[in-house]
Amino acid sequence: MTALLDPTDVPKPTSPGHGDAFTRHMYSLRYAPGHGWHDGQLMPLAELSLHPATIGLHYAQVIFEGMKAFRQADGSVAVFRPRENARRFQRSAARLAMPALPEERYLEGVERVVAADQNELSDHPDHSLYLRPLMFGTDVNLMLRPSDGYRFLVMAFVAGGFFGDTVEAVSVLVSREHSRAMPGGTGDVKCAANYGPSFVAQRAAREAGCQQVVWLDSAEHRWVEEMGGMNMFFVRGTGDDATISTIPLTGTLLPGVTRDSLLRLAARLGHRTEVAPLSVDQWRADCASGAITEVFACGTAAVVTPVGTVRDRDGDWTVGDGTMGPVTAKLRRGLVDLQQGRADDVDGWLHRVPPC
Structure with a gap:
């Protein structure tokens, strides 16, 4: 029954x-x-x-x-x-x-x-x-x-909040052993089979004291792809002159609706946007030099979540000062204002549903 x-x-x-x-x-x-x-x-x-x-x-x-x-x-x-x-x-x-x-x-x-x-x-x-x-x-x-x-x-x-009641920067573990997706596979669609195999790497991240895992490409284990089930963004520079960069959709990444929304929102707010590959070694080097000032991940559940620290077998590092940066905060606020009807819905993204 x-x-x-x-x-x-x-x-x-x-x-x-x-x-x-x-x-x-x-x-x-x-x-x-x-x-x-x-x-x-x-x-x-x-x-x-x-x-x-x-x-x-x-x-x-x-x-x-x-x-x-x-x-x-x-x-x-x-x-x-x-x-x-x-x-x-x-x-x-x-x-x-x-x-x-x-x-x-x-x-x-x-x-x-x-x-x-x-x-x-x-x-x-x-x-x-x-x-x-x-x-x-x-x-x-x-x-x-x-x-x-x-x-x-x-x-x-x-x-409520995916990572709790407050928005704080998360720590992440770079997975060198496991891959989320491979060319010709199902990484660019949302099927159940993509998620179960990711749990072992997520468990390793928790055991390392991190909230999430960062996936690299399956061929070279060199190129940054996603964070958990979320798309990643990298901020270069500061203030209104900051550039917002994200990883290309290579066929192994999920084309996130939030990802697309943020790229369009960032451009509307006057930021230069780019889609470009990034190796994990370059990510580390650019954080050390200050070229990358902020990093965040995005998705339906997590909205916009800042990344503060990264753990990796080749050396750990901190993004900026380890907290949510001002550009990340501005984009998050802009997205939430759109979703909750406090900003003009110029693209017609809100689908209103009357009660029964």
Whole structure:
């Protein structure tokens, strides 16, 4: 029997943290050959009943997305750039031989969950409604093949800070032993199989006293790629003359929606932006010389997170004075103001959702 999950059974803490303060509803949509996408419905958040031979469990035919809805200054709720996530979801599906989910069906699921559960989001400026769309193969068959049937779900939880209640610079460990992705692989899509193998390196980072791991390229173990599941940025110079640089999308990096938003926001604020490769040795040298003044990572969950110290087998170093720099703080504030409706939405990034 399917068991309903009632979030009111457990008192919610003042800070919701990240990942388990689930809301009351989820959206479900099914796919079958000859029927297409069908049976879309909003329902109470509930456990799933799956056969142990479900293809998605065995062959990792699972993709997902992450996006946030924010309380606006007028009390309404808006989702930040959901169409970009819908298009990335389609690219992920294509890479894993899954059927494309039409953009409007994706948005329907997001809108219905937000409309039903937006009252669970307070007006606390550090809280948001994190949305997790998910698709997986549902065939009961252990033949090594793509599933014919699929299920699309959208669930949500109330989120606080990814690294805690305050925004502080994190310490990172450069991973020399493990790689997140390789050319021709799935590093540029958001599939479940990308994440489990990263846990061992993340555990090594924690054991080294660091909050996150920095990934290098898989061929030379020399070029900086990502931090955990986040895109990285490097600030050169100071003040209005600072240049904002990030790593090229080589096919092994996830094209982050937050990454794209920050590049456009930085240019709008008058900063020069560039996309250029950076070796870990050059990163160390440029921090020592003062050429790189600030470093930060970005993503839906972590927003903009400064990097303060780096641990590496070839020597540790500090970025700037080890705290969040003024350019990072300005970009973070500018992004959050956009997301929460305190700045003009000149690009139409906010997708407003009326209540039920």
